Structure formats: structure tokens, C-alpha cells
Amino acid sequence: MKHYLIAGAALLLSTSALADECANASTQLELNTCTAQQYQTADKKLNETYQAAIKRAAAPQRDLLKKAQQTWIALRDADCAFVSSGTEGGSVQPMVMNQCLAEKTVEREAFLASLLQCEEGDLSCPLPPGN
Template identity: 80%
Template sequence: MKRFTLAGLVLLVSASALADECGNATTQLELNDCAAQQYQAADKKLNATYQAAYKRAAAPQQALLKKAQQAWIALRDADCAFIGSGTEGGSVQPMIVNQCLAEKTVEREAFLASLMQCEEGNLSCPLSP
């Protein structure tokens, strides 16, 4: 628990520093870099939450969770490629794609985190408290 609290604090501080840095971005390259960093931060948090959920899952559930995560990654990537297709070849495309990836990754992390907060007796929740 202490490790998760420390990790959360580090992410909060780094997200705050990133927000300050990105708030001062003025060129498309800087905006693209900020969007990529935001996606990387979201992906790192998702990976930690996924690992925690995977460890909590029973053995048969682990295979199902892994399959679901792989399918979600394919869907996320396809959706964001489609979203970015309107700016194909433009300097703004990396920012658009990375913003999409970050948004969908934050949503998935929240979903997985919610599965680890289920109340006892909730049969629709696959991970026991």
C-alpha cells in the first residue's frame, strides 16, 4: 500500500511538472512532445493498474484479462489511427493521435481500477475484494 501511495505521489508531481511545461509549449513540435509525454504517463499508470488487477485475478481470469487487454489495445490503436487520419501527413497528426491514445488510456485505467474497488457480493465484478 505504501508503494502505491508513493507511486501515486510521484505521478502527481510529475504530472504537475508536465502540465506546467506543456502550458508553456508554443511550437507544434513542443505540443507534439507534450502530447506524447502525457500518453506515456497515462500508459505507465495503466500498466501498473493492469499488473495489480492481473495479480488479483484467479488463474483462469488472468488469461481472460490478458485477452481483453490485448483486444482493447488493438481497438484503441485502430480508433486513434482513424481519429488521426484527418490530419494525415500534417505536423499536428502526432499530437492528435497521442491525445487520443492518452484519453483512451486514462479511461481504461479508470475502468481497471474500478474493478479493484468492487464491494463484496457484487457478482458482476470479476475481481474479489
């Protein structure tokens, strides 16, 4: 339960940070570029956290985590395609898509990061505590 609260707090803080970074953009192209960079930054951080989780996971859990991550990626991409479908063909569509991808990626990274903070004896946490 504790790790869900940490993930939720991180998501709230990161969503406002994403909005602040593009506050000075004045054209749609600049907004599209900014949100694409935000997504790339979030994806890089997610990949780093995911690799740390994979290393910490016990052998049988690694396959489960890989499957969960692949399934999550498919769900994220499908959700964001749906979210941005209302702007199909418009110049704003890349921004809407990238914002969605960045927000969901930040949320997933926060969740995986919370799993790296497991305490000894926490049965709701699948990863062993760090050394």
C-alpha cells in the same frame, strides 16, 4: 455500476488535466512532445494498474483479462489511427494521435482501477475484493 461511475469521473478529471499540462507549449513540436509524454505517463499508470488486476484475478480469469487487454489495445490503436487520419502527413498528426491514445488509456486505467475497488458480493465485478 458503481465502478463505471468512478471510471467516468476519473476520465472527466484526467481529460482536463491533460489539456492543462500542455497549456504553456507554444510550438507544434512542443505540443507533440508534451502529448507524447502525457501518453507515456498514462500508459505507465495503466500498466501498473493492469499488473495489479492480473495479480488479483483468479487463475481462469487471468487469460480472459489478458485477452481483453490485448483486444482493447488493438481497438484503441485502430480508433486513434482513424481519429488522427484527418491530419495524415501534417505536423499536428502526432499531437492528435497522442491525445487520443492518452485519453483512451486514462479511461481504460480508470476502468481497471474501479475493478480493484470491488466490494464483497458485487456480482457485476469480476475481481475479488482486496485484502
